[in-house]
Amino acid sequence: MRSILQGWEAALKAELELDWPQVEELMEYVLDHPFASPFPVEGGNFDDDRDFGGAKEAAIGLLDELLKQRGSVVVPKDFEERFAQLLIYRSDSEDAWVNYDGYKHEGSGWDPLNMSLNWQWPSRVRALIVAATRSERAAWQGDALKAIELEMSRVDQHGAGRAALGEGLGRLLTSAPEWLGAHLEELVGTRNSISVGQQIVLTTSMATHRYNRAMYDLLTPAMLAAIDVGDSLVAGWKGESDPLPRIGEWVIDALVLGHITRDDPVFEAFFALTSPTVRGDALGKVAWSFFRATTVDDDIRDRFAELWDDRISHVREHPEDSKEIEGIFWLVKSESFAAEWWLPRLHEALELEPSISTERHMIGKELAQASAIDPASALAVLKLLLSGRAEGGRVAFDLNRHAIPLVIENAIRSGDDELRLVAEVYMNELGAQGNLSLESEVLAVLEGKVGTMYRSGVRFGRPCGRS
Incomplete structure (x- = not known):
């Protein structure tokens, strides 16, 4: 049954229409079935399923896919509501929570977001967010949000549920803004306090979303608190950027897009309180994005150039911060910047930080x-x-x-x-x-x-x- 449900999910992603009554019938059966299987286990750990956990998780994955707005397959309205109700009221499983909560993952190398993709309980949290943001007018939105609140009340020691919330923060901002506003401090903390769980929500959200002004404004107090935490800030997802440099990337994006000025509190805190290496990581990542971009407005290019002039001037006065300008090579590779601009700056940067010459660009x-x-x-x-x-x-x-x-x-x-x-x-x-x-x-x-x-x-x- 797990294989059938996973096959249906794959078929749906391939934009193949399903037999909706049959899908509903099997998912209802699986979700209502006891966790334990009445059949004896045969073979090793990977030969067959020892219980109904895998099938239940597959049902939740299929429900998640059914409730997403994408592809050419349109789920009939009456079945769409039935699927949402199945997720909200029939997929809740204390066995799933116990299995997840009792897992000893020390040394596994999994971050919270990766864990959220491999366990039934956080997978349900992710699917509930999809259900709650399917449409602002959906009849089941309020029930889905209440179910999310119930799961949020648990003490999530592994942080996978928190990572799922961070990943879904943009959807909640778009489709359930009032609910998010009422629960924002609970989710990401305040200017003066940010717990480990709240750090996971914040850092996962910033890692899985591109910069946008609405989220920047929303997360400003939490970003300030995260900068205060410093290098011990917990990453919800160990992606391309560490969490502190990722905050810097958002700060720089906000500046070069003209959404903030240098007196923005997050900008000031980032460039005053983080290490030169962290600042350099953020500057280098944004410079790399200019190299990768296909078009850039002159105003955006000029604001970024002004920021680099400012940081080079800072390093000139504070040579101990020279690691901040290591990413200047990406400006050379970008066609956005004229040689008349980057050549003298590269010359000075090499004199200020000779290790730049060892870069592989x-x-x-x-x-x-x-x-x-x-x-x-x-x-x-x-x-x-x-x-x-x-x-x-x-x-x-x-x-x-x-x-x-x-x-x-x-x-x-x-x-x-x-x-x-x-x-x-x-x-x-x-x-x-x-x-x-x-x-x-x-x-x-x-x-x-x-x-x-x-x-x-x-x-x-x-x-x-x-x-």
Whole structure:
């Protein structure tokens, strides 16, 4: 029966219409059946189901899918209400709670959100949120919200139910805003107090949702409390970002989109109270998003550039915070920022934080392009990059292949005699270190014999706007 229910769920996701009376009949039977199975167990742990727990969880998963608004399959209205009632009144199981609550998961590596996907009790919490947010006009919404309140009253030591609530916070904000407003402090805490369970709701919500202004405003007191907690802040989901840097990502997004200013309390707290590494993680992640974006408005790009100028200025005055600017490589890779802007800033960042040169980003083509605009800064950046990097590897190859000949070439023919001398001396230094063909390569470029070899894929001039 578990396999049948799981098969129906898969069929529904594939947009195949089901036999609604048959689905209702089997789910009702499974949900009403006692937890224990009357049949003796055969085989090992993974050969068959020892009880009805797996079938009941499969029924809840199917109900969850049936109540979601998506796909071309339309559940008839009368069956939709019956399915909602089955979930609210027939899927409640104390056995499911006991099994979940008694599980010893230390050392399992599961975070609360992963646990919520693999246990019947938190799966029901997730499905109840779907039922409650199916429609503001749904006849069963009030009953679904009451069922959620009942489950919220349990002491959830593993946090999986709290993670499910965090994941569903956006749905609740959209479809049950009054209920969420009345229970917000219970869910995510206050400015002065945020429990572990509330931290899980907050961090899961921020990890599973993209930044949006409504949720930012809603979660402002909780974010301030979370920043006070610091590095011990509990993650509901161990995704791409740790919880503190994720708050920073939202703060930066809010600033560059023009939704807040630098006197926003969360912005001030994040950049004043978190470590340089945490701040750098957030700045780097947002810079990476600019690199990945296809279009960017000029106002958004300029606000982010102003923030970087501000943070570089901060590091200039506080050198001990230099880890904050490690992600500047992503601005070089992004076509949103002109070389005239990023080249001098990369130069200063490398001087402030030399370990940036050990990053694995390949910017040979970008540096070659920039050398046509500012050959002195490009040569200085090249020297800093190579001085901090061991020989060999893809990045060193990239610099040798795309950057070194053109950067030296542009410095030699810049018209600046002092810069030309510096470039020639450096070319000889690299040759003495083993790059024996460099001088001939530079001469070939100067004479225009192999220009296309090194200029392949390199665009000159100001990059087009990207976001």
